Amino acid sequence: xxxxxxxxxxxxYNHETHLPLTIESVLSQSYQNIQFIIIDDxxxxxxxxxxxxxxxxxxxIEYYFxxxxxxxxxxxxxxxxxxxxxYLARIDSDDLWYPDKLQKQLEFMQETPDCSVCFSWTDLxxxxxxxxxxxxxxxxxxxxxxxxxxQEHWLEFFFIHGNCLSHPSLLMKSEIQxxxxxxxxxxxxxxxFDYWIRIAKKYPIFVMExxxxxxxxxxxxxxxxxxxxxxxDTTRYLNEYLLIRKHFFEDMDSDLFVRTFxxxxxxxxxxxxxxIFCEQAFLLCDCKYGGKQNPLLGIMKLEELxxxxxTAAVLEAxxxxxxxxxxxxxxxxxxCDSFVQNDLLKVQTLTEELRQYKEHLKEAENHIxxxxxxxxxxxxxxxxxxxxxVRHVLDKLRKKI
Numbered sequence: 001x002x003x004x005x006x007x008x009x010x011x012x013y014n015h016e017t018h019l020p021l022t023i024e025s026v027l028s029q030s031y032q033n034i035q036f037i038i039i040d041d042x043x044x045x046x047x048x049x050x051x052x053x054x055x056x057x058x059x060x061i062e063y064y065f066x067x068x069x070x071x072x073x074x075x076x077x078x079x080x081x082x083x084x085x086x087y088l089a090r091i092d093s094d095d096l097w098y099p100d101k102l103q104k105q106l107e108f109m110q111e112t113p114d115c116s117v118c119f120s121w122t123d124l125x126x127x128x129x130x131x132x133x134x135x136x137x138x139x140x141x142x143x144x145x146x147x148x149x150x151q152e153h154w155l156e157f158f159f160i161h162g163n164c165l166s167h168p169s170l171l172m173k174s175e176i177q178x179x180x181x182x183x184x185x186x187x188x189x190x191x192x193f194d195y196w197i198r199i200a201k202k203y204p205i206f207v208m209e210x211x212x213x214x215x216x217x218x219x220x221x222x223x224x225x226x227x228x229x230x231x232x233d234t235t236r237y238l239n240e241y242l243l244i245r246k247h248f249f250e251d252m253d254s255d256l257f258v259r260t261f262x263x264x265x266x267x268x269x270x271x272x273x274x275x276i277f278c279e280q281a282f283l284l285c286d287c288k289y290g291g292k293q294n295p296l297l298g299i300m301k302l303e304e305l306x307x308x309x310x311t312a313a314v315l316e317a318x319x320x321x322x323x324x325x326x327x328x329x330x331x332x333x334x335x336c337d338s339f340v341q342n343d344l345l346k347v348q349t350l351t352e353e354l355r356q357y358k359e360h361l362k363e364a365e366n367h368i369x370x371x372x373x374x375x376x377x378x379x380x381x382x383x384x385x386x387x388x389x390v391r392h393v394l395d396k397l398r399k400k401i
Contacts, residue, residue, distance in 0.1 A: 007085035012093035031103040042069035189237035
């Protein structure tokens with residue numbers, strides 16, 4: 001039952017600090033029949049020496065040193081070409097596996113009909129191995145949620161909410177990778193998310209409700225990985241997320257699309273190809289981007305549909321959507337990411353504070369003017385002039401006292 005070889009693919013770049021623990025977590029698995037492929041992506045630290053030392057001790061390790069850094073997708077795709085096992089597992093060079101990870105997943109897959117792709121729940125740790133389940137509670141809950149395995153659920157979840165699968169927890173049949181293909185090299189932050197969508201279009205995805213891995217997130221900004229949340233990384237993720245959504249419905253069986261998204265249809269009876277195209281466009285209009293509804297992709301799709309007489313007729317006849325409707329949507333602000341939106345909000349807040357300060361200043365100036373006017377009225381009055389000698393005497397007395 002357990003004679004299948006599992007190819008474990010790890011990509012590393014300058015992670016000498018955490019690399020030994022990751023390697024040991026793979027080599028110490030209770031399931032021992034593995035091919036451990038390590039791709040070093042042009043590291044400039046001591047990573048390659050560490051890899052060589054471990055390879056001398058364990059013949060299951062196959063290592064390949066790339067001449068220059070080409071980033072995660074290129075290195076992983078190179079590693080895919082070296083896979084010889086019936087199953088394929090992925091781990092990043094700063095994450096950890098618990099000792100029974102492979103054995104439990106393999107048992108689960110062999111006992112579960114139709115299970116060709118399997119993930120698990122995961123712990124979250126920082127660069128020092130400290131637990132992040134409280135400080136990163138939203139992310140922790142996201143990776144440890146309960147999910148049915150059906151394709152419809154996953155495609156809906158991916159489109160509406162985004163990714164919730166932990167990359168280092170993956171175990172799948174190698175034939176699935178050969179069918180789905182390589183990572184898209186255009187994506188750096190969301191390459192795995194794109195891959196899960198491509199899988200879900202063809203296969204169910206199972207998640208074991210047991211934490212079998214520990215995924216690392218770097219809190220110290222001087223130590224970064226692909227799970228980091230710097231402004232450039234977050235911006236890149238949002239941009240990649242937009243591109244992934246642009247292609248979301250491509251190569252998706254129309255029946256699968258209808259089963260998955262019918263509850264969101266503007267026309268619940270939509271069935272023709274033209275109606276399906278319209279529903280996809282409206283879904284893209286309604287989807288959120290960076291936490292805010294952004295119709296950019298829908299506008300682009302509707303532009304195509306309006307240019308085609310057949311789909312334009314369907315838009316107007318069934319959806320009562322005309323070019324005038326399109327103009328209303330296209331008047332929205334759409335080319336603005338979350339960081340720019342936050343900066344604009346700060347500017348708006350400061351502008352409002354400045355306005356209030358100016359109002360207070362004007363009120364103070366008016367008050368000063370009123371006091372000056374009152375003082376001038378007093379000093380020019382007859383009574384003030386008559387009592388002047390008295391005040392003069394009183395001033396002299398005060399000085400003597």
